[in-house]
Amino acid sequence: MTAITMGDDPGGQMVDMTVFTGERSMAGYRLNKLSASLIDPDNRAEFLVDEHAYCRRFELTAEETKLVIDRDWTGMVAAGGNVYVFLKIAATVGSNLLEVGAEMRGETLDQFMATRPPQAGSG
Amino acid sequence: MGQIVGGIGVSHAPSLARAYDQDKRDDPEWRDIFESYKPAAAWLEALQPDALVMVYNDHVNQFFFDAYPTFALGVAEIFAQADEGWGKRALPDLRGDTRLGWHIARSLVADEFDPTICQEMVVDHGVYSILPFLMAPPWETPIVPLAVNVIQHPLPTARRCFDIGAAIGRSVASYDDARVVVMATGGMSHQLHGPDFGHVNPDWDNEFLDLLESDPAVLCELDHSEYMRRGGAESIEVIMWLAMRGALGSGVRNIHRAYFAPMLTGYGLVCFEPG
Numbered sequence: 563m564t565a566i567t568m569g570d571d572p573g574g575q576m577v578d579m580t581v582f583t584g585e586r587s588m589a590g591y592r593l594n595k596l597s598a599s600l601i602d603p604d605n606r607a608e609f610l611v612d613e614h615a616y617c618r619r620f621e622l623t624a625e626e627t628k629l630v631i632d633r634d635w636t637g638m639v640a641a642g643g644n645v646y647v648f649l650k651i652a653a654t655v656g657s658n659l660l661e662v663g664a665e666m667r668g669e670t671l672d673q674f675m676a677t678r679p680p681q682a683g684s685g
Numbered sequence: 686m687g688q689i690v691g692g693i694g695v696s697h698a699p700s701l702a703r704a705y706d707q708d709k710r711d712d713p714e715w716r717d718i719f720e721s722y723k724p725a726a727a728w729l730e731a732l733q734p735d736a737l738v739m740v741y742n743d744h745v746n747q748f749f750f751d752a753y754p755t756f757a758l759g760v761a762e763i764f765a766q767a768d769e770g771w772g773k774r775a776l777p778d779l780r781g782d783t784r785l786g787w788h789i790a791r792s793l794v795a796d797e798f799d800p801t802i803c804q805e806m807v808v809d810h811g812v813y814s815i816l817p818f819l820m821a822p823p824w825e826t827p828i829v830p831l832a833v834n835v836i837q838h839p840l841p842t843a844r845r846c847f848d849i850g851a852a853i854g855r856s857v858a859s860y861d862d863a864r865v866v867v868m869a870t871g872g873m874s875h876q877l878h879g880p881d882f883g884h885v886n887p888d889w890d891n892e893f894l895d896l897l898e899s900d901p902a903v904l905c906e907l908d909h910s911e912y913m914r915r916g917g918a919e920s921i922e923v924i925m926w927l928a929m930r931g932a933l934g935s936g937v938r939n940i941h942r943a944y945f946a947p948m949l950t951g952y953g954l955v956c957f958e959p960g
Binding site: 646649664667668 | 699744745746749750767768769770771772836837838839876877878879880881882883884913914917918919946947948949
């Protein structure tokens with residue numbers, strides 16, 4: 563069998579990650595359910611009219627509601643949110659993956675873009 | 686008997702959808718990427734497949750965590766495009782091949798694979814972001830989609846993905862005289878959450894492409910943690926490419942290969958023929 567080299571370098575980069583386990587999925591269930599509901603345009607419209615009411619509809623806790631209102635993507639990951647799902651909140655409020663990602667890195671969008679290769683596309 | 690005439694492994698990414706919709710073919714940042722799909726599209730057209738088996742993952746658009754299937758096979762006349770939150774793109778629905786679909790369902794279960802069978806299923810950017818580059822819409826070639834859980838752990842192993850692909854290969858061999866292409870999508874290295882958002886690893890991605898062609902058994906033995914450590918948590922999608930490789934049998938001929946990592950995701954592409 564072929565030896566694999568990449569990543570077996572002890573000096574290689576370690577990636578900081580929050581693996582979306584079953585337990586995390588349970589913890590973030592309400593938040594993810596709200597986020598997933600935004601695939602429906604009527605739900606997006608309802609969310610935009612009154613975010614607090616929409617969070618009550620999905621029985622979010624006060625802490626979870628604050629994460630939504632504040633667009634606290636890092637907090638959502640910690641609370642069991644899944645990035646593919648809470649991106650639907652970003653979509654609903656006119657944001658996008660790059661802005662969400664820059665926030666999670668603690669950077670502005672411009673700072674993040676400066677870290678990308680020069681031939682950058684858009685995600 | 687049916688025949689697997691080709692296999693495609695390719696990254697999906699929302700950015701590809703945007704580049705297509707905004708027609709970035711002449712944009713200097715995108716030109717080479719657009720060009721890299723053209724030989725694959727020409728090859729696929731020349732193969733004239735009767736159906737495509739499409740191995741991909743849903744991004745919580747069809748399925749939610751109330752009931753999240755490990756493997757889900759779509760058997761329907763039509764697969765509509767999912768609205769992922771940004772609204773639908775100006776692309777047609779996909780046609781399904783129900784006869785082949787039920788045949789694969791029967792043979793997979795007889796072969797001790799137990800997918801959820803879906804008679805209604807929307808399909809998201811896991812297919813829609815990349816298919817227009819490889820096949821011009823409207824799409825006449827019908828599909829049989831197989832959605833794989835690569836999001837909520839526990840996930841199927843890399844070996845399991847290879848094996849279900851091999852079972853699809855056996856299923857097609859026991860079908861009528863049809864020419865089938867197996868396509869698997871999934872981003873290569875990428876991480877989309879946390880402080881290492883944007884992690885890509887082109888060296889690992891290219892090593893994966895080498896091994897996929899020459900020694901996929903090595904890739905089957907890797908744990909999820911090994912994939913994620915190299916390519917980032919969300920790069921685990923790439924295990925779906927092993928289903929395509931499994932469907933093709935022991936040896937393959939590489940027809941076309943391309944790789945770019947311009948931004949957030951390794952965009953890989955391989956086209957194989959059996960042999």
